[in-house]
Amino acid sequence: MTSVEDLTAELADLREQIAALTRARDEARLERDELCAAIMGMPAAVGVMTGPEHVFKIVNGAWRDLEPSYEPLDRRLVDVIPPPLGPRIAAALDRVFATGEPLVAANVPFTFPGATEQTFLTFHYSALRRESGDIFGIVFHGLNVTAQLRSQQEVQSLNSRLRTFLALAENAPDSIVVAERGQITYANPAFRRMFGYGQEGVGTPLLELIDDESLARLGAHRQEGASPGAIRALATCRRQDGSTFPGEISTFPIRDEDGQIDAEGAIIRDLTEQRRVEQERQGLQEDLIAAQQRAIRELSTPLIPLAARLVVMPLVGTIDSVRSEQILETLLRGITEHQAAVAILDTTGVRSMDEQVASSLLRTAGAARLLGTEVILTGISPEIARALVEIGTDLSGITTLGTLEAGVAHALGRRARSKRRY
CATH class of the missing domain: 3.30.450.20 (PAS domain)
Structure with missing residues (x-):
């Protein structure tokens, strides 16, 4: 029969065991609470899902901060994260739950309600096992890599632009x-x-x-x-x-x-080549202008040989000092070239005539007479005739006729009379 002393010793031993168990329990609770506090305070999204349907049992504050409207506890993953992303994640977790092999899902895109841009997370999934080795859940760790991914994309964009601009510079x-x-x-x-x-x-x-x-x-x-x-x-x-x-x-x-x-x-x-081309272009332009001016002079003062020793110069437009010199030069050269005895200056197309123009025509006629050529002035309009009278132009020594036809007839008749005379 057990003595009182034995019972007392056994009771004391039990009390010590209970105290030790209590201390161990309290220490375990403290470690659990500290671990939970650490998990809950982690900047990464951490949580636990149990069962083959992946029901959320634990989530920390970082997960809740991603989207406060997502209340996950005691809800299936596919009910928390809408399609098409939710079912895709569930399919990946099915493999982890079935095989126990860990899985990393990088840069998973989330579009939260009301957000204008996507949020990217990289998840690490690991199986949770009982002492028997049976899998009863999955612990996940999700890191928000949006800023990192944006930085990588920006660096890639900058590198692409740098390659483009470097290629442009190297080949410019x-x-x-x-x-x-x-x-x-x-x-x-x-x-x-x-x-x-x-x-x-x-x-x-x-x-x-x-x-x-x-x-x-x-x-x-x-x-x-x-x-x-x-x-x-x-x-x-x-x-x-x-x-x-x-x-x-x-x-x-x-x-x-x-x-x-x-x-x-x-x-x-x-600019060496450009300057050379500009000089060539300027030279060609000057040559073209000179050729145009020669053509204009020839067109503005045409000399037409009508018969042997008979030339006609029809004058058109306005006559200024420069053109007067052209008329004189062309007429004297034509008289010499064709050995003309008669030269007809037709002014039918002349718009106006002032004292300077009249003086120039008289000077031209005088120079022609020095070469032995008779000058006939035709086509004088009433307005020009009045102007010549008003300025007192002396037309003595110059034959004047009303029309070019009359001037040509007069010149041909003069030539016929000269032939009969000889």
């Missing part, structure tokens, strides 16, 4: 350079060809590419601007060997993310 026919603190840090192949530099072009002072006069002109352009900006000006450019060529230079500031100028860009175009 104009020189393209970038200078930092006045020293060239980038030069495209066209620069090396245009200025005669090899790879040593990098490090060359930008100002060495332009002569002093052009530098002064560029400096004046800079002073005219209220703030640093793009400048475009003509300049005399200097090659590495000291030779020069005409160019057009465009400079512009290159700014950093804060808007501060940290470099200067320049595009230089060689």
Whole structure:
């Protein structure tokens, strides 16, 4: 029979065991609470789903912050996340639940109600097992990678643009350079060809590419601007060997993310070929103008041989001093060339005649008479006849007839009389 002392000792032992179990329970609760607090406070979305239908049992604040309207506890995943995304995630979780193999789903897109942009999360799914090894749920860890993904996309876009602009610069026919603190840090192949530099072009002072006069002109352009900006000006450019060529230079500031100028860009175009083409075009234009002027003179003062030793010059339009000289020159040359005895000046098409024009015609007739040629003036209109009388023009020594037909008949009759006389 057990003594009182034995019972007392056994009771004390039980009390110690109970106290130890209580302490272990409290420590386990504390660890659980600390673990739950850590999970709940994690910046990543963490939670637990149980059963083959993936019912949410635990979610932390980060999950709730993604979309407060998503109340997941005790609800199936497909009821919390609408199609088409929910069923796709459930299908992936089915494999984890069936095989126990962990799964990583990267950059899963979420479009939350009222959001204008998608949110991307990368999930890690792991199976939860009992002591027996049976799978009873899945723990998930979702990290919001939206900012990271946007940054990657921006970097990719910038790299794509950089490749595009680098290809443009490397294949451009104009020189393209970038200078930092006045020293060239980038030069495209066209620069090396245009200025005669090899790879040593990098490090060359930008100002060495332009002569002093052009530098002064560029400096004046800079002073005219209220703030640093793009400048475009003509300049005399200097090659590495000291030779020069005409160019057009465009400079512009290159700014950093804060808007501060940290470099200067320049595009230089060689105008040598353009200047040569312009000079050729100007020469051709001058030749064309000269040819047109010759044609106009010939058309405005035509000399027509009608018969042996008979020429006619019909005058049309307005006669000024320049044209008067053309008339005199053409008539005297034609008289000599055709050995004309009679020259008819027909003024039917002349619009007006002043004292200067009349004096010029008289001078022309006088010069023709010195060559032994009779001058007949035809086609004088009543208005011109009145004007000649008013200005007192002396037409003595000049035969005047009303029409060109009468003038031609008079000249032919004179020639016939001369033949009969001889």
